[in-house]
Amino acid sequence: MSxxxxxxxxxxxxxxxxxxxxxxxxxxxxxxFDMGTxxxxxxxxxxxxxxxxxxxxxx
Amino acid sequence: xxxxxxIINNFLINLPTPSNISYWWNxxxxxxxxxxxxxxxxxxxxxxxxxxxxxxxxxxxxxxxxVNFGWMTRVIHANGASMFFFFMFIHTGRxxxxxxxxxxxxxxxxxxxxxxxxxxxxxxYVLPWGQMSFWGATVITNLLSAIPYLGNTLVSWIWxxxxxxxxxxxxxxxxxxxxxxxxxLMIMFHLIFLHEKGSSNPLGLKNKIDxxxxxxxFTIKDLYGFMLVFIMFLFINxxxxxxxxxxxxxxxxNPMVTPPHIQPEWYFLFAYAILRSIPNKLGGVLALFMSIxxxxxxxxxxxxxxxxxxxxxxxxxxxxxxxxxxxxxTWIGAKPVEPPFILIGQILTVIYFSYFLVNPFLYKIxx
Amino acid sequence: MAASLGRLYGNRLLKLKPSSIxxxxxxxxxxxxxxxxxxxxxxxxxxxxxxxxVLLYALENSVKAGDLELHPxxxxxxxxxxxxxxxxxxxxxxxxxxxxxxxxxxxxxxxVAYRELVGQTHTEEEAKAEAEEAMIEDGPDAxxxxxxxPGKLSDYIPKPYPNEEAxxxxxxxxxxxxxTYITMARHGGQDYIFSILTGYCDAPAGVTxxxxxxxxxxxxxxxxxxxxxxxxxxIEYSDGTPATQSQLAxxxxxxxxxxxxxxxxxxxxxxxxSMIIMSVLVGWSFYWKRFKWSNLKTRxxxxxxxxxxxxx
Numbered sequence: 001m002s003x004x005x006x007x008x009x010x011x012x013x014x015x016x017x018x019x020x021x022x023x024x025x026x027x028x029x030x031x032x033f034d035m036g037t038x039x040x041x042x043x044x045x046x047x048x049x050x051x052x053x054x055x056x057x058x059x
Numbered sequence: 060x061x062x063x064x065x066i067i068n069n070f071l072i073n074l075p076t077p078s079n080i081s082y083w084w085n086x087x088x089x090x091x092x093x094x095x096x097x098x099x100x101x102x103x104x105x106x107x108x109x110x111x112x113x114x115x116x117x118x119x120x121x122x123x124x125x126v127n128f129g130w131m132t133r134v135i136h137a138n139g140a141s142m143f144f145f146f147m148f149i150h151t152g153r154x155x156x157x158x159x160x161x162x163x164x165x166x167x168x169x170x171x172x173x174x175x176x177x178x179x180x181x182x183x184y185v186l187p188w189g190q191m192s193f194w195g196a197t198v199i200t201n202l203l204s205a206i207p208y209l210g211n212t213l214v215s216w217i218w219x220x221x222x223x224x225x226x227x228x229x230x231x232x233x234x235x236x237x238x239x240x241x242x243x244l245m246i247m248f249h250l251i252f253l254h255e256k257g258s259s260n261p262l263g264l265k266n267k268i269d270x271x272x273x274x275x276x277f278t279i280k281d282l283y284g285f286m287l288v289f290i291m292f293l294f295i296n297x298x299x300x301x302x303x304x305x306x307x308x309x310x311x312x313n314p315m316v317t318p319p320h321i322q323p324e325w326y327f328l329f330a331y332a333i334l335r336s337i338p339n340k341l342g343g344v345l346a347l348f349m350s351i352x353x354x355x356x357x358x359x360x361x362x363x364x365x366x367x368x369x370x371x372x373x374x375x376x377x378x379x380x381x382x383x384x385x386x387x388x389t390w391i392g393a394k395p396v397e398p399p400f401i402l403i404g405q406i407l408t409v410i411y412f413s414y415f416l417v418n419p420f421l422y423k424i425x426x
Numbered sequence: 427m428a429a430s431l432g433r434l435y436g437n438r439l440l441k442l443k444p445s446s447i448x449x450x451x452x453x454x455x456x457x458x459x460x461x462x463x464x465x466x467x468x469x470x471x472x473x474x475x476x477x478x479x480v481l482l483y484a485l486e487n488s489v490k491a492g493d494l495e496l497h498p499x500x501x502x503x504x505x506x507x508x509x510x511x512x513x514x515x516x517x518x519x520x521x522x523x524x525x526x527x528x529x530x531x532x533x534x535x536x537x538v539a540y541r542e543l544v545g546q547t548h549t550e551e552e553a554k555a556e557a558e559e560a561m562i563e564d565g566p567d568a569x570x571x572x573x574x575x576p577g578k579l580s581d582y583i584p585k586p587y588p589n590e591e592a593x594x595x596x597x598x599x600x601x602x603x604x605x606t607y608i609t610m611a612r613h614g615g616q617d618y619i620f621s622i623l624t625g626y627c628d629a630p631a632g633v634t635x636x637x638x639x640x641x642x643x644x645x646x647x648x649x650x651x652x653x654x655x656x657x658x659x660x661i662e663y664s665d666g667t668p669a670t671q672s673q674l675a676x677x678x679x680x681x682x683x684x685x686x687x688x689x690x691x692x693x694x695x696x697x698x699x700s701m702i703i704m705s706v707l708v709g710w711s712f713y714w715k716r717f718k719w720s721n722l723k724t725r726x727x728x729x730x731x732x733x734x735x736x737x738x
Contacts, residue, residue, distance in 0.1 A: 120606075123689070124688060130693075131689075131696075280715050282715075286711045290708055293701070297697035298509075306613050319646070372460075376471065387482065
């Protein structure tokens with residue numbers, strides 16, 4: 001409960017901090033989301049992607 | 060400024076809305092989103108498109124291969140048109156089933172919007188200048204030659220020459236660009252007329268007691284509708300972007316080679332099937348236009364006590380038959396003109412129109 | 427079955443709907459005074475219509491003896507094997523070798539530039555080397571003359587013939603189509619291209635094929651101007667894959683599907699991203715809608731008759 005209180009008092013209460021939090025977290029979220037989905041995508045299509053076949057041929 | 064806020068307030072926030080309208084009433088706002096998607100993607104496409112018969116096809120290939128996110132803009136615009144029609148048919152069907160057509164001004168403006176949208180979509184389909192674009196334009200503009208006395212003059216006037224050629228493509232691009240803005244204006248009138256008396260509702264009863272404000276109830280309900288539409292739309296765009304595209308349109312237009320099966324996009328197939336079911340050319344063209352315009356007769360032939368078809372089992376059944384006829388006509392439109400399909404098409408055409416002809420006599424059956 | 431259903435749903439079935447509106451509708455129903463026969467007639471009419479629709483659908487999907495061409499079977503392509511599947515780039519790369527050594531003799535690939543191979547089938551150095559192998563006509567130079575130079579990454583893959591007339595003259599009047607969008611421009615797509623490439627056979631009895639034409643059951647009409655191009659071991663793959671006919675055909679079909687859809691792999695990544703984001707948004711907006719409507723959906727409506735008029 002105290003965490004929620006601190007969250008509210010320090011971030012949500014003022015529009016300036018709220019907006020700043022949104023921008024900063026959007027940046028980190030997008031970075032993490034892109035890396036996460038791309039990692040899944042590379043794993044899903046393992047062995048078929050260009051990077052994989054170039055590694056294979058240079059071995 | 061204050062006045063502008065008042066308009067927004069009256070349209071989107073405090074607008075009294077019936078509490079019982081179902082998800083079938085979501086499609087109006089979804090159509091607004093469709094228009095927005097088409098306007099935005101269309102503006103970006105027009106920045107790279109070249110309306111000339113020598114370059115149009117190649118400019119589209121340039122858009123899909125070289126322009127940043129061009130492939131995405133293009134498939135969004137192409138599939139967006141299909142989505143627009145899909146939801147417009149549902150929206151219109153909703154109006155027919157629940158008796159929304161009794162608001163005559165809304166119904167007439169809506170029918171005009173549908174006709175304008177069809178014109179816009181037809182003009183837009185010509186712009187990529189593939190085989191089906193060219194032959195579609197040739198077949199449809201040639202229909203006007205069925206008009207007695209004026210026909211041939213009219214057709215060459217529209218072509219700006221003696222066949223579908225460069226001036227035709229140029230003017231089609233101009234009209235394709237300008238019509239959506241006229242469409243916006245018509246939609247504004249559609250909404251103003253609607254808000255004179257407010258939305259109808261599934262019961263079709265006069266509902267003045269139980270109205271709720273548009274915001275937050277319907278803003279959020281509409282938002283939920285948008286999200287469902289977006290997820291389906293994005294799935295189609297990314298997974299099967301050319302699902303509804305005719306393979307012929309990947310070949311540049313060639314006036315010397317006629318494709319084996321000329322057919323319009325799926326949303327015109329029902330009208331195309333009706334056109335081909337009438338042996339006489341002028342009769343076919345008239346039936347084609349009548350297939351849309353006949354919905355204007357609904358408010359004038361309706362003489363039942365209750366607005367909504369859900370009150371009458373007969374009307375429910377008739378409406379279901381009408382819907383299946385519409386879908387079967389769409390299927391027939393994609394078939395070659397061969398023995399089993401000709402007769403099926405003709406029967407379906409009769410059933411399609413008889414829905415509207417039966418309407419004034421329904422009071423006898425429902426007694 | 428019925429007992430467990432009753433246990434699961436019993437309470438819900440017993441529960442009264444908060445709204446009395448559906449009951450009121452029942453009173454308005456115009457079907458109430460109908461005779462049993464009339465109801466049965468209308469029901470059977472509806473069932474018949476639906477049945478006719480289903481029958482038509484079944485006919486549409488089962489009877490296909492209308493024309494004399496063979497429809498290609500469905501093959502499991504890399505791009506259709508899974509929801510987010512990309513091309514097998516090793517296969518696309520081999521397909522480029524097949525195109526270069528076999529197809530390029532007659533067919534152009536005019537919309538593909540060498541730069542597009544970079545990061546898809548070849549590294550930058552390899553793609554540059556591929557481009558330099560080709561002689562590209564450039565010009566005019568300072569003296570107004572056209573000249574040939576080794577290709578650069580920005581050049582497009584050169585055409586085998588300068589124009590359509592030259593192509594027709596060299597091929598018995600048949601025009602070898604451009605291959606960039608060939609899988610997109612034919613009904614049946616990749617399956618059709620693969621079937622055409624592997625489907626050559628002797629004409630059946632009674633079918634005569636003209637001089638310079640070849641019999642292929644998958645081609646509309648049966649007589650195709652192109653001779654069989656792919657045979658076992660017609661080329662040697664640089665990565666050592668056995669070059670059987672079906673391997674060659676599969677690889678070149680993959681390559682040609684890639685030339686028509688260079689954005690395909692990006693699209694699949696975006697599909698993954700957009701589906702995740704949109705499912706969250708759908709769930710959130712669904713919850714928000716239910717949340718905001720909860721007070722409206724749980725309200726009770728009472729009918730309060732107006733007080734009777736006072737007696738006079």
